[in-house]
Amino acid sequence: MCPRWQATSRREISKWIWPLPRRPAHHPFCTSAVLRSAGTLSTSVNLEDFPCHKIRNFSIIAHIDHGKSTLADRLLEMTGTIKTDSRSVNQQVLDKLKVERERGITVKAQTASMFYQQNELRFLLNLIDTPGHVDFSWEVSRSLAACQGALLLVDASRGVQAQSLSVFHAARERGLTIIPILNKVDLSTAQPDRVKAQMHSIFGIDPTDVLHISAKTGEGISGVLRAIVERIPPPSGEITGRLKAFLFDSSYDRYRGVISLVSIQDGVLRKGDKIASCHTRKKYEITELGIMHPEEVPTAQLLPGQVGYIACNMRQSSEAHIGDTLHRVGDAVEPMPGFQPAKAMVFAGIYPLESSDFPNLEESIKRLTLTDRSVAVQRESSVALGQGYRLGFLGSLHMDVFRQRLEDEYDANIVVTAPTVPYKVVYKDRTVMVSNPTDFPDVVDTSAHVCEVQEPIVKASIIVPEEYLGEMMVLCFEHRAEDVDHQYLETSGEGSNRAMLTCTLPLSEIVAHFFDKLKSRSSGFASFDYDDAGYKQSSLVKMMFLLNNKPVDALALIVHRSAEQRTGRVWVKKLHKVIPRQLFEVPIQAVVGKRVIARETLSALRADVTAGLYGGHYERKMKHLENQKEAKRKLKRIGRVDLPQEAFFDILSTRRS
Numbered sequence: 001m002c003p004r005w006q007a008t009s010r011r012e013i014s015k016w017i018w019p020l021p022r023r024p025a026h027h028p029f030c031t032s033a034v035l036r037s038a039g040t041l042s043t044s045v046n047l048e049d050f051p052c053h054k055i056r057n058f059s060i061i062a063h064i065d066h067g068k069s070t071l072a073d074r075l076l077e078m079t080g081t082i083k084t085d086s087r088s089v090n091q092q093v094l095d096k097l098k099v100e101r102e103r104g105i106t107v108k109a110q111t112a113s114m115f116y117q118q119n120e121l122r123f124l125l126n127l128i129d130t131p132g133h134v135d136f137s138w139e140v141s142r143s144l145a146a147c148q149g150a151l152l153l154v155d156a157s158r159g160v161q162a163q164s165l166s167v168f169h170a171a172r173e174r175g176l177t178i179i180p181i182l183n184k185v186d187l188s189t190a191q192p193d194r195v196k197a198q199m200h201s202i203f204g205i206d207p208t209d210v211l212h213i214s215a216k217t218g219e220g221i222s223g224v225l226r227a228i229v230e231r232i233p234p235p236s237g238e239i240t241g242r243l244k245a246f247l248f249d250s251s252y253d254r255y256r257g258v259i260s261l262v263s264i265q266d267g268v269l270r271k272g273d274k275i276a277s278c279h280t281r282k283k284y285e286i287t288e289l290g291i292m293h294p295e296e297v298p299t300a301q302l303l304p305g306q307v308g309y310i311a312c313n314m315r316q317s318s319e320a321h322i323g324d325t326l327h328r329v330g331d332a333v334e335p336m337p338g339f340q341p342a343k344a345m346v347f348a349g350i351y352p353l354e355s356s357d358f359p360n361l362e363e364s365i366k367r368l369t370l371t372d373r374s375v376a377v378q379r380e381s382s383v384a385l386g387q388g389y390r391l392g393f394l395g396s397l398h399m400d401v402f403r404q405r406l407e408d409e410y411d412a413n414i415v416v417t418a419p420t421v422p423y424k425v426v427y428k429d430r431t432v433m434v435s436n437p438t439d440f441p442d443v444v445d446t447s448a449h450v451c452e453v454q455e456p457i458v459k460a461s462i463i464v465p466e467e468y469l470g471e472m473m474v475l476c477f478e479h480r481a482e483d484v485d486h487q488y489l490e491t492s493g494e495g496s497n498r499a500m501l502t503c504t505l506p507l508s509e510i511v512a513h514f515f516d517k518l519k520s521r522s523s524g525f526a527s528f529d530y531d532d533a534g535y536k537q538s539s540l541v542k543m544m545f546l547l548n549n550k551p552v553d554a555l556a557l558i559v560h561r562s563a564e565q566r567t568g569r570v571w572v573k574k575l576h577k578v579i580p581r582q583l584f585e586v587p588i589q590a591v592v593g594k595r596v597i598a599r600e601t602l603s604a605l606r607a608d609v610t611a612g613l614y615g616g617h618y619e620r621k622m623k624h625l626e627n628q629k630e631a632k633r634k635l636k637r638i639g640r641v642d643l644p645q646e647a648f649f650d651i652l653s654t655r656r657s
């Protein structure tokens, strides 16, 4: 082997894998502001004082913006886990990522352990704050697996919304004890009785069980802590049993490798213990363990029912399989039921704005996907954009958050291609998943070897005041909805009642503009949720865009046949607007198979080659013009359209918006 290659390779490996560099004082993914505001109080904790009956594990679940992170702040403050910051009622301590703080949304579930004294007893409460947006429901479901209870928050002014339903059912399916809570009762628009009646009719919740709080002002928070201890059952587990630790989340620390969050089912886990994974059969040694309080606080051990972090020389994040059971080496244990792996619903190509930046982009993507395990990654190349990656996301918000994190945390200058969903192409002898439009067959002809194409379908539900129901139906039909149905959620005589509209929609119809239209056409009142509903045969075509008769692969689209004319015309017009004029005439065409669907012509830029000539030099003028014509003819023959990357950026960003 070439010694130089060996050296580079080792250097390369050491950058990624081992040995890990010295660890700084702060976790690299937390901003110092977060750490300051978190104000970790305790540095050593003896977990032996907390057997199962003194532990409560719970998640906070709700529709987006109903106040989960604000409630988490108040609980951490009331239990003395963080300092009360009178200047800021909205610390959002558990929203650690910059993108979360900027956008005011949670995208990653976070765990925090708190100590709470009730009467003579001291309890260990393990809280998991979950995201509310439908794209991150995978985070919610795995968080629930580590809990025995859930706080279901409902905004007292907005009432039950679409994701309130989905998270309620997810918690119910797992058999968790649900504590229903009405939040934002301080608002003048709050309608507690009406919302409690909704909760009763939709979830069957007894109105007397519902707690009233304001996570903002702190009203009612002590009642929540009492209810957690009194209503949520403690975890069960045998301290003398064989070690079983359930791995439900992981992150990557470049100094210590993979950090896994585990919930101990049975047995005791200590530093130095030799453990093995049921999934990969690989063996590890625990180098560090502890609880999140809310930052990492090392402890001597983790006991049954406790939730904490472990570092164990795990070098690749793929080794930490979400849903895995860890056990002591040599002990045979029955693995616990795992999770369905995250399923990418939206794919897009990500390319550097400057091709020479590809190595940096590659490194940034590798690092970022170590902290976000739900992204599917595949290398690809495009004639127009060079080397890049095709990434799969859980939804378009997830895609946008990932893009922002690449830009914010890694200073990446990138072009993101139009999002596409994964299609199934059924050939006579095999079925192929296609997540890049260029791989889609040019012609879908049932008499040829492509039997059919199928697209992913979702079961959508929209909750909206009844006066917007008609408008929502129109919107759904515009997006190829089927099986449209509706039901009223309440029957109160006062004010407008709310209805739930359900239908099936092609996933491709909701990845681009659907959510914005839904919000604007319902004046912001509609909430939307969806669930995977499999695949369905569909009449889809591949649309290519030709510039000067040459296809531009990065612009290819898969569209429904009913929308081909409209889409072709719209995009040809947009291309016409953003492509700079060339020295020759450029036809811009949208084609499906051999059919031209739409065309615009970019007129030639006529440089005034005679500008420097004065007076009557007629022959010289003609000569210059002839030379110019010849040069243009040559350029056109070469057929190369000078399309700067910025134009791509414009085209692709307008496609997304």
Ligand SMILES: Nc1nc2c(ncn2[C@@H]2O[C@H](COP(=O)(O)OP(=O)(O)OP(=O)(O)O)[C@@H](O)[C@H]2O)c(=O)[nH]1
Binding pocket: 062, 063, 064, 065, 066, 067, 068, 069, 070, 071, 090, 104, 105, 106, 107, 130, 131, 132, 133, 183, 184, 185, 186, 187, 213, 214, 215, 216, 217
């Ligand atoms: N008036 C009032 N506002 C509140 C209350 N609780 C939360 N809010 C506000 O509601 C908004 C959303 O609160 P968050 O805690 O971020 O909501 P969330 O459910 O964590 O949001 P996601 O994580 O994005 O799903 C913020 O502006 C909060 O300040 C409350 O009790 N009263």
